[in-house]
Amino acid sequence: MFSPDRRWLAALAPVALLFIVWHVAVVVSQSLIFPTPWQVIVGLVELARQGLLIKHVVASLFRVTYGYLLAATLAIPVGMLMGWFATAHTLLNPLVQGLRPISPIAWIPLAILWFGVGDLSPIFLIFLSSFFPMVVGTAAGVMTIDKKLLRAATNFEFTGFRLFRSVVLPAALPQIVIGMRIGLGVAWLVVVAAEMIAVNSGLGYLIIDSRNAGNRYDLVVAGMVTIGVIGFLLDGLMRRLERLDEVRWRYET
Amino acid sequence: MRAKIEVRGISKTFPTRRGPLAVLDDISFSVGEGEFVAIIGPSGCGKSTLLGVLAGFEKADRGEVSVDGEPVREPRRTGIFIFQQPSLFPWLNLEGNLVFGLNGASPEERRRLVAHYISLVGLEGFEHAFPYQLSGGMQQRAELARALMVRPEILYMDEPFGALDALTRLRMRAELLGILSRERHTVLLVTHDVEEALHLADRVLLLSPRPAQIQTVIDVTLPRPRLLSSPALLALKASILTELGIGEVAEGAV
Numbered sequence: 001m002f003s004p005d006r007r008w009l010a011a012l013a014p015v016a017l018l019f020i021v022w023h024v025a026v027v028v029s030q031s032l033i034f035p036t037p038w039q040v041i042v043g044l045v046e047l048a049r050q051g052l053l054i055k056h057v058v059a060s061l062f063r064v065t066y067g068y069l070l071a072a073t074l075a076i077p078v079g080m081l082m083g084w085f086a087t088a089h090t091l092l093n094p095l096v097q098g099l100r101p102i103s104p105i106a107w108i109p110l111a112i113l114w115f116g117v118g119d120l121s122p123i124f125l126i127f128l129s130s131f132f133p134m135v136v137g138t139a140a141g142v143m144t145i146d147k148k149l150l151r152a153a154t155n156f157e158f159t160g161f162r163l164f165r166s167v168v169l170p171a172a173l174p175q176i177v178i179g180m181r182i183g184l185g186v187a188w189l190v191v192v193a194a195e196m197i198a199v200n201s202g203l204g205y206l207i208i209d210s211r212n213a214g215n216r217y218d219l220v221v222a223g224m225v226t227i228g229v230i231g232f233l234l235d236g237l238m239r240r241l242e243r244l245d246e247v248r249w250r251y252e253t
Numbered sequence: 254m255r256a257k258i259e260v261r262g263i264s265k266t267f268p269t270r271r272g273p274l275a276v277l278d279d280i281s282f283s284v285g286e287g288e289f290v291a292i293i294g295p296s297g298c299g300k301s302t303l304l305g306v307l308a309g310f311e312k313a314d315r316g317e318v319s320v321d322g323e324p325v326r327e328p329r330r331t332g333i334f335i336f337q338q339p340s341l342f343p344w345l346n347l348e349g350n351l352v353f354g355l356n357g358a359s360p361e362e363r364r365r366l367v368a369h370y371i372s373l374v375g376l377e378g379f380e381h382a383f384p385y386q387l388s389g390g391m392q393q394r395a396e397l398a399r400a401l402m403v404r405p406e407i408l409y410m411d412e413p414f415g416a417l418d419a420l421t422r423l424r425m426r427a428e429l430l431g432i433l434s435r436e437r438h439t440v441l442l443v444t445h446d447v448e449e450a451l452h453l454a455d456r457v458l459l460l461s462p463r464p465a466q467i468q469t470v471i472d473v474t475l476p477r478p479r480l481l482s483s484p485a486l487l488a489l490k491a492s493i494l495t496e497l498g499i500g501e502v503a504e505g506a507v
Contacts, residue, residue, distance in 0.1 A: 148340040151310060155328045156354035156403065166353075170344045245383070249343040252385040 035218035040225060043218035052206070057226065059201035060191050063119060067126025068187045075131045075183075076176060079138025084168065089139070096135055104129040104190045108197055122194035122202070129190040130183035137179020141172030174242075174250035181238040188231050203227050255322060256283035257439050258407065262316035263306055265299075275464035276302050277313070282458060282467060286406075289433070289440045291450035294460030295497065300443045301411050303465065307441060308334045308409045320407065330354060332407035333400035337415045339392035341384040347371070347395055348380040354403040370398040373432060390421040394428070401436065410442045414449070426452055430477065447493050451486055452479055459496055469496050 002010045019037045026036045035043070047053040081088045082096075104125045111121040145168065153167040195204025203223050210219035241247065265277040276299040284290050294300045305311040307318050309328040318325040320332065328334070341350045351367050352358075358366070371377055374394040384392055393413060400408060414422040426449060433440065444450055450457050451473060459469040471493065475485055 146340075148336060148338060149342060151328075151334070151336075152340040152342075153353075154310075155308075155330065155334050157328070157330050167342070170342070173344070245346075246344050249383055249385060252383075 033215060033217050035221055039218040040221045043216070043222040044225070047206075047219065047222060053226065056201060056203050056206045056223075057230065059199075059205075060195065060203045061230075063122045063195075063202065064126055064184075064187050064191050066119075067123040067191075068130050068184060070123075071127045071131040071183060071187075072134055072180065075134035075179075076138050079135040079176070079179070080142050080164075080168070080172070082135070083139040083142025083172070084164075093139075096132065100132040100136070104186075105193055108194065111194070112198055117198050119199065121198040122191055125190050125194040126187045130187040133182040133186060134176070134179040137182065138172065138176045141175025141179075142168060144175070145171045170246060174247045177238070177241055177247050181235070181242070184234055184238055185231070188227075188234060192227055203230075257286040257288070257321065258284040258307070258441075259319045259322075260284075260307065260316070261318075263303065263313045263318065264315040265302060265306065265311070265313050277306070278464040278466045279316070280465065280467055281316075282470070284439060284441065286439055287437050288456065289442070289454045291442045291444060291454035291457045292460060293444060293447060293450050293457060293493070293497075294465060295462050296445060298460050298462050299465040300460055303460075304334075304409050304411050304441060304443050308332055310334070330403050331405055332409060333403065333405040334409045335396055335400055335411065335413045337412045339384070339389070339396045341392055341396055341399070343384050346381050346383050347376065347387075350384070350395060351399050351402050353399065366402055370401050373401070373435075374398045374428065390417050390425065393417060393425065397429070397432075401432070405438065407439045407441070410440065412444055413442075415444075422449075429453065434477075447490050447497075448481060451489055451493075452481060457493065459493065469493075 023036050023038070026034055044053065047056075078092070082092050083089070107125055107128060108121075111124050115121040115124055149167060149171060150163070153163055158166055191202065192204035192207070195202035196208045199205055200209075203226055207220050207223040210216040210223065242251075260280060260282050263277055263280040264275070266273045266275050268274075280303060282290075292300050292303065302311060306313045307325070309318075309325045309332070320329075325332075341347075342353065345353065348367055351370065352363050355363060355366070367380065371380060374397055376391060376394055376398070379387065379391070379395075384395070387395065393416075397413075414425050417425065430453065440453075442450070442453060454473055457471040457473060458467055459471070460466065461468040471489065473489065475483070479486055
């Protein structure tokens with residue numbers, strides 16, 4: 001519907017509209033606290049100049065990376081076992097489905113109890129929240145493999161580990177990547193919440209601290225904007241993963 | 254001289270909610286090396302199950318299948334199965350699919366074999382295409398090439414051209430005959446198309462409705478290439494259709 005160059009415009013136009021509406025709303029309401037878009041930009045520049053923007057972004061990304069990679073290392077093999085072996089599925093699925101609905105936020109008190117105040121608590125929460133989408137996605141990917149493909153592979157005498165590596169894994173990969181994409185989204189969501197409670201760096205901390213230490217709502221919104229932008233970029237990264245040959249075949253008819 | 258494939262007393266029953274369902278009943282026959290045997294039967298009679306047992310994908314309840322004197326227990330690369338729906342690996346391009354079954358071949362050997370079989374099935378230029386970019390007929394041809402790459406002694410074909418349109422089907426039959434004239438393979442073909450069986454096979458086995466038994470064996474000794482309009486072939490077709498219980502329809506059409 002939109003030509004390639006028009007598409008950029010189509011993406012920026014609603015954002016620009018939002019900025020205009022936002023600015024007008026603040027001016028009309030004569031709010032003394034809520035910032036205008038311009039004040040937010042000034043706040044961002046201030047944070048950048050003080051080196052705080054980088055510091056907080058890196059802190060949050062660091063926690064996400066650790067927790068997320070830990071989750072992937074455990075979730076993908078467990079998911080594959082659950083998808084392949086009916087026994088594993090019968091044993092583990094109730095546990096997975098029972099723990100999955102518990103919001104990571106509900107785990108915060110336990111996280112602090114077990115890991116105290118510091119990096120481990122948010123990392124644990126991120127691990128927990130990104131684990132479940134990846135287990136579920138991986139298991140689904142393995143369970144929904146076209147049986148014909150497995151038959152063809154066993155015809156060529158592919159069995160055991162070789163079958164797994166050469167057929168099961170590539171066949172399940174698109175679903176695994178979907179799980180990874182959702183997991184990353186949840187991880188980024190959770191890190192911000194986790195940082196509001198237990199640490200003193202990171203974008204979540206920035207938001208809470210800016211409010212507590214002087215009602216700097218311009219910095220609060222600046223923090224939110226940064227979170228949104230980085231989340232958008234992370235998702236874009238995952239979308240590139242989905243365009244690889246090894247993954248895109250699933251979406252072509 | 255020992256036959257290539259020996260089938261002795263194959264019987265199979267499936268458990269269902271209403272009790273055991275007998276699908277195959279004491280099927281015995283043998284296939285010589287290089288022979289082309291077609292198995293015809295009405296839909297649902299168990300011919301696909303039979304082929305699955307012969308290839309080692311399913312186990313019979315009674316009886317035994319042996320290839321070169323060795324009992325068949327699991328699928329082997331010496332007997333490649335070709336389905337009605339292509340089962341190319343969608344994450345690999347054509348070249349990747351073709352070399353999938355090759356073990357320990359040198360890169361030059363791989364390149365040579367790929368080039369040879371791609372041209373044999375007429376897919377030159379599509380080495381780097383992915384299955385989703387190919388039509389049904391092209392995918393089926395690629396699957397055939399992938400099977401031939403491992404030099405299987407036996408080909409098990411389960412209605413391989415069934416999903417293709419009529420014109421492509423005819424072309425594929427001719428191509429298959431061309432390939433078989435250049436390479437020696439023992440072929441077992443399951444089909445419900447009487448003409449197809451008579452066009453391709455040396456011998457035709459008619460299966461009865463479920464539980465399947467071998468109802469009739471017909472030797473087709475006509476020289477190839479066979480004309481579908483030749484009187485001898487038409488006579489055979491008529492007699493087969495009569496055996497299958499639809500003789501009147503055939504007479505009326507002729």
